[in-house]
Every structure is written in C-alpha cells, then in structure tokens.
Amino acid sequence: MKLTLKIWRQAGPGKAGKMETYPIDGISPDMSFLEMLDVLNNKLVTEGQEPVAFDHDCREGICGACSLYINGEAHGPDRGVTTCQLHMRKFKDGDTIYIEPWRAKAFPVIKDLVVDRGAFDRIMAAGGFVSVNTSGNTLDANSIPIPKDDADKAFDAATCIGCGACVASCKNSSAMLFVSAKVSQLALLPQGRVEAQRRVLNMVEQMDKEGFGNCTNTGACEVECPKGISLENIARMNREYIKAGLLSES
Amino acid sequence: MGFFTSSIGRKIVMSLTGLFLITFLIVHLGVNLLTLVSAELFNEASHFMATNPLIQAMQYVLALGFVLHISQGIILQIRNKQARPQNYAMNKPATNSSWSSRSMILTGLLILLFLILHLKDYFWVMKFGEMPAGQTDYDLVTGLFQNKLYTLIYVASFILLGFHLDHGFQSAFQSAGVNHRKYTPMIRKIGRVYSLLMALGFSLIALYFSFAN
Incomplete structure (x- = not known):
C-alpha cells in the first residue's frame, strides 16, 4: 500500500505545532496501524530525521496507552478497537490519512501525538x-x-x-x-x-x-x-x- | 464547589428547565390550536390566560425557566469551547452523533431570536400594548400571518424548534439520571413524536392563516 500521512508534529509542551506530510510506501494491509507508524519511524531515523512520538504499550487492545485521532475519529474508522488493533486493511491504497493527538485542554500535548492524560x-x-x-x-x-x-x-x-x-x-x-x-x-x-x-x-x-x-x-x-x-x-x-x-x- | 455550579449541577438545571419548557409548549400549542376551531373560543381561552391569577403567577415562573435555560446554555457552551482550545484538522462528527445533538447552541440561539420577535409582536402587545379598537387577540394572532415573509420566519423557527426538542427531550431525561434499558427507547420515541407534533402543529396554524384568505 502507498499512503500519504498528515501527522501533527510538535517539538514539546506549549510549543507551536503543525501538520506535516509524509509519503509512505510498501505498507502491508495486514499491519496494525502502529506497525505502519513503526515503518515510518524506521525510515525517518534512517534519514536522520526526528521520529514521530506516539503512545503505545501492550499492543493487544487492553492497556489504554495508545490513542491517536485518525481521519477524524478516535482510534480510527473501525469500531470497538483501539489504534493498536486497527489494521491497515481498513484503508485503501492511495489514501491520505490524518493523524492527530487527542485534543482537550485537560490533555496537553507532550510531544507530537503524545498527550498528558x-x-x-x-x-x-x-x-x-x-x-x-x-x-x-x-x-x-x-x-x-x-x-x-x-x-x-x-x-x-x-x-x-x-x-x-x-x-x-x-x-x-x-x-x-x-x-x-x-x-x-x-x-x-x-x-x-x-x-x-x-x-x-x-x-x-x-x-x-x-x-x-x-x-x-x-x-x-x-x-x-x-x-x-x-x-x-x-x-x-x-x-x-x-x-x-x-x-x-x- | 456548589452543587449547581458543578458540571453535573448545571446539566440538571438545563434538564429540569427544559422539561418545564417542554410542558409549557404543550399548553401553548393547545391554546393556539383553538384558533382553528373558532375565533370566540380562542378569544375566551386567551382572556382566561391573561386574567387567571394562577396563570399570572406562572408567567413569572415561566420567565425564570426561560432565563435559567438560556443563560445556563450559553455558559455551558462557553465552558465547552474553552475545554478544547485547539480543534482537529480533520474531524468527522457525523459518524458518531446526530446533527441535532451537536447543534443545540445554534438551534437554541436562533429560537431565542425568534422568541424575541414573538414576544415583541404578541406578548408585549397583548400585555402592555394598546389593541386597536374592535381588534381581538384572534385578529392579532391570525393577522400577522398575512405577511408571507413573517410566516416563513415562523415556520423556519418551528422546524429549528423541532430539531432542538428532538435532542432536548431525551437528553433532559438522561441528564436527570433517567436511563433504563426498557424505558429509554420509549422515551426517545415519545420525544420524536412530541417534537414532530410541536413543529407541525405550530407550523400548521401559521400556514393556515397565511393561505386562508
């Protein structure tokens, strides 16, 4: 799968942030959404860029660590799953995907997609x-x-x-x-x-x-x-x- | 923190005043529908509403209900806006909620504008104004709908009111803590029928007198 990612980048708490565009290729539909982000981060690190910070822990849908507002919905378009259990087959080849942190005054952004809960x-x-x-x-x-x-x-x-x-x-x-x-x-x-x-x-x-x-x-x-x-x-x-x-x- | 200034306390105020206003609308529509029966009957009912001491006292309670519902609604909206200083670049609220539920402040404020117009043209004239000689309440109520633009504003407001009530009715019960697997689906249905009846009933009167002559 070939995708265009639009991701919120913010260097730290209280800093100004903005949406950045990242083209990505070679994504398997069987990957989880977080694995797709791992692929992106590998690429960014190899290129000497700052990887995208995001929360994750168990990757089994039971810990509550992962978040992400994906294409206008919390945990993405699937129902009854967390972002780690969302799979890339829910998207189409060539899609543009918006990835943003939770937005709330009570959840200030720590970095990129990570918020303080x-x-x-x-x-x-x-x-x-x-x-x-x-x-x-x-x-x-x-x-x-x-x-x-x-x-x-x-x-x-x-x-x-x-x-x-x-x-x-x-x-x-x-x-x-x-x-x-x-x-x-x-x-x-x-x-x-x-x-x-x-x-x-x-x-x-x-x-x-x-x-x-x-x-x-x-x-x-x-x-x-x-x-x-x-x-x-x-x-x-x-x-x-x-x-x-x-x-x-x- | 005081009970009525807490988040839930404010919701209870919205809920109870909302239910009170819902009840008031039933009485209001009931009296208005008499215009379709006969001018005499409506004038009699209108006279009763304007002179009965109990109804007179209730006017102040009603005014208080409106003031609390509107002011609390505006305060809640401001606080809710403050709770999200940064909006999403991409948001799809239609996938998880109804337009009427998300637009209570919009429909509410437009209904408030309508209410001001409505009070100025009817309540104020009947209560404090000088009725022209020989003109009854019936003439006043039906006369204004000769103006097609006026009728349009009214009918549009009643449609907005319908949307406001459709969410407001069931929401009032939920906020007051009434949620039951057996009765909540019923409450939602009653709310839908009630808001349709209100929107259609009031619109029917406006349209009838707009096109009657």
Whole structure:
C-alpha cells in the first residue's frame, strides 16, 4: 500500500505545532496501524530525521496507552478497537490519512501525538478506589452475595481502559463517560457503596477542576469507545451525584 | 464547589428547565390550536390566560425557566469551547452523533431570536400594548400571518424548534439520571413524536392563516 500521512508534529509542551506530510510506501494491509507508524519511524531515523512520538504499550487492545485521532475519529474508522488493533486493511491504497493527538485542554500535548492524560489519574486518586483493610483479616470478596445483573454491569463499566477516546471524540472534551464508568464499577457493588457518596462528589469535583467540558448527550463517546462503555453509566453517575449532592452533610 | 455550579449541577438545571419548557409548549400549542376551531373560543381561552391569577403567577415562573435555560446554555457552551482550545484538522462528527445533538447552541440561539420577535409582536402587545379598537387577540394572532415573509420566519423557527426538542427531550431525561434499558427507547420515541407534533402543529396554524384568505 502507498499512503500519504498528515501527522501533527510538535517539538514539546506549549510549543507551536503543525501538520506535516509524509509519503509512505510498501505498507502491508495486514499491519496494525502502529506497525505502519513503526515503518515510518524506521525510515525517518534512517534519514536522520526526528521520529514521530506516539503512545503505545501492550499492543493487544487492553492497556489504554495508545490513542491517536485518525481521519477524524478516535482510534480510527473501525469500531470497538483501539489504534493498536486497527489494521491497515481498513484503508485503501492511495489514501491520505490524518493523524492527530487527542485534543482537550485537560490533555496537553507532550510531544507530537503524545498527550498528558494525568488528569485521569488525578480523578482516580480523588475517589476511584475502595478502601480495603489488608491487615491479615481480609475477607473473601465472594462472601458477599451480588446479583448477577449488577456484577455484569459493574464488569462492563470496569472494562474501561482509560484511553481518553471519549474526551477526544466529545465536541465538548467532556470526560463524563470515563468518570461515570469508574463511578459505576464501584457504585454497583456492595464493597463500593460504603464510600459511594464521597467518591462521586470528589471525582466530579476533580473532573471539573481539570478543565474538561460538560456532557451534552451527543453520544459520540459511546460510539467511539473501544470498550463500548454505555451512556447508562453517565445517567447512573448523575443519579449518584444528585443523591450525594442532596444528602451530603458537608 | 456548589452543587449547581458543578458540571453535573448545571446539566440538571438545563434538564429540569427544559422539561418545564417542554410542558409549557404543550399548553401553548393547545391554546393556539383553538384558533382553528373558532375565533370566540380562542378569544375566551386567551382572556382566561391573561386574567387567571394562577396563570399570572406562572408567567413569572415561566420567565425564570426561560432565563435559567438560556443563560445556563450559553455558559455551558462557553465552558465547552474553552475545554478544547485547539480543534482537529480533520474531524468527522457525523459518524458518531446526530446533527441535532451537536447543534443545540445554534438551534437554541436562533429560537431565542425568534422568541424575541414573538414576544415583541404578541406578548408585549397583548400585555402592555394598546389593541386597536374592535381588534381581538384572534385578529392579532391570525393577522400577522398575512405577511408571507413573517410566516416563513415562523415556520423556519418551528422546524429549528423541532430539531432542538428532538435532542432536548431525551437528553433532559438522561441528564436527570433517567436511563433504563426498557424505558429509554420509549422515551426517545415519545420525544420524536412530541417534537414532530410541536413543529407541525405550530407550523400548521401559521400556514393556515397565511393561505386562508
């Protein structure tokens, strides 16, 4: 395959960047999108140019490290996959492919296609956990009966890998799908109920502080999410927030 | 951070005021449809709406509903714009969302312009203005549609209103936390029927009196 790549190049945080054009040849349709970028980077290094920086780790679609806004869509034109699981057969020979970083004030560009998703970590640190006593008398989690439906919904929410495609796809750069998945995976389970009120208040407060936009229910996040996280979670987070906001004594 | 200044709190305000305005539109269309029945009936209903103390009190609640919905909508739009300082060079939003859902601020602001025109020509005249001798509310309502451009502006606004309501109706429930695998598909269908009825109903009245004579 012969392709024309238009890639966002930016030397560092706060620096001015621009789209650069790179022609590339000899790409196999069976390569993953990241392997195609590896080929480009090999070529750039051989030519003595700066390789394109992009995030990746497991390349199995489960770690949430890879990102990329490809031809106007988060993780590219395929559905239910991350960029590492996107294959070049989804493109045609001779295509022009735009490759951009996630765009959000809360996700500043570090270099080229790499953005700082530390905002998600700070939201998790604000409440995305359960406090468990590990001092030698830990209880077996299965000793508390949990309805199968609740366990399934919690599991579905927990499949969120925190890649940030929801923020990138949302016209408002809203993080509500991510935050709601993390609120839901714990709020649905008895172990998570204990801190549910404080959790939703703190996580939403941190989300607002980070400068994410507000959900306008366009549903773009749900469509582009590689893990198919449902909008039901956002409604659940709103319910949790209303309950907590009305009942909280602080 | 206060409940109503948080991201979700603001969405709740949009949702509740939106649902309130949705209810108001049903009453408004109901009264207006009486113009198609008879002039006397409409004038009677109009007189009732203008004099009943409960309706008078509700006018202020309605005004507050409009002010909150519009101001909060504009604030949210500004904040949402600020959340993405740099746009994409290539973006394909149509692959993942509907035009109506992405254009709430556009349809909303155009409906606001319409609302200003509408209040100036009807509400203001009926409430504070001097009606010419012998002219009833019915004459005022039907008379303005003799102007074809005026009718066009109205019908275009009702179509925009339809799009705004189609997304707004189901969105209001979602924001308020009402999402259920069984009922949400039903809510979406009711919203679609409701917005079609509003757009067609109001347009029908405008077109009827534009072409009646």
